Amino acid sequence: MKALVTGGAGFIGSHLVDGLLGRGHSVTVVDDLSTGVCDNLAHLQPDEPLEVIVDSVLNESLVDELVAGADVIFHLAAAVGVQWVLDHPIRSLETNLRGTEVVLAAADRHRRKVLVASTSEVYGKNDSGPLREDDDRILGSSKVSRWLYATAKAADEALALAYAQERGLPTVVVRFFNTIGPRQTGRYGMVVPRFVDQALSDEPITVYGDGQQTRCFTYVGDVVRSVITLTETPACWGDVFNVGRDREISMDGLAQLVVDLTGSRSKIVHVPYDEAYRGGFEDMRRRVPDVSRLRRTIGYAPDTGLEEALFRIIAAHPRQPSTFRVP
């Protein structure tokens, strides 16, 4: 199989490339390196069937050509990270709306299978317990920049599903919940790499808000396994799947776990949202996926424990702790 991975030099994309190559597929990556880096693919051997093209998914003629040459497209390219999106709102909207339009239109012309990466952010402020794919989205005002990422991703989902319904195009939408693993950068607001960087430098670990808000963290290897299996499962086409692990932890609990695992001397400090981000930032107290649809469809849902995932992240970090508690 020939796979096209947009955003393949990013965090999840590069692990997906590893997974596809490991299964004997050939892979083309298109990535503009806005948040991704070629280093994420540097461990791969030169004789692997991998081609990396540094360009944008907004380049329509290029995308048309690449889609024509692929059997399946994994569309992961996007402006990602709360901080990055807040700093670049126009570019984020352009990439996340127009980029997906370009990819889906090309897939339709060439009748190719497409997986579109979406996000648990589309549920917005709905924090009502395990979230099912058909649950309501509760978004704040369009004047609050926080919601522009969710708005664009929800439009991507609607477009992918419209192609499936109206044109019979095999499309599938995956909503990733907080995905973690080696190669994820803390630069754009991702919490786990930020906490690990701070702990390994013995700097204060900065928890935003009161630290009682909870999230569920999923190991990237589990995410890769889920998305590849979905594209091999005809029953998934035209549908939406939560991809995540359904164990919750508070941000205070996460910070303490990182301190314990690294043996860090870091103190845990709380920073109000208005100081961490621009004023008017909104957040949700909890966000838990219901993964029963994923489990029913592919017979599997992510299950790597948080301690194990953190262990792998810390082990891959360039700065190593003096003591390291193996879970």
Ligand SMILES: NC(=O)c1ccc[n+]([C@@H]2O[C@H](COP(=O)([O-])OP(=O)(O)OC[C@H]3O[C@@H](n4cnc5c(N)ncnc54)[C@H](O)[C@@H]3O)[C@@H](O)[C@H]2O)c1
């Ligand atoms: N990491 C998570 O927890 C998470 C959660 C929900 C959804 N997602 C989604 O998963 C996908 C991958 O996210 P990630 O965490 O690996 O982030 P990432 O920033 O590491 O990956 C995104 C990649 O897309 C590339 N890119 C951005 N604009 C592009 C453009 N115009 N053309 C080509 N490439 C472009 C970036 O350079 C980067 O390599 C994204 O679609 C994101 O919305 C991620």
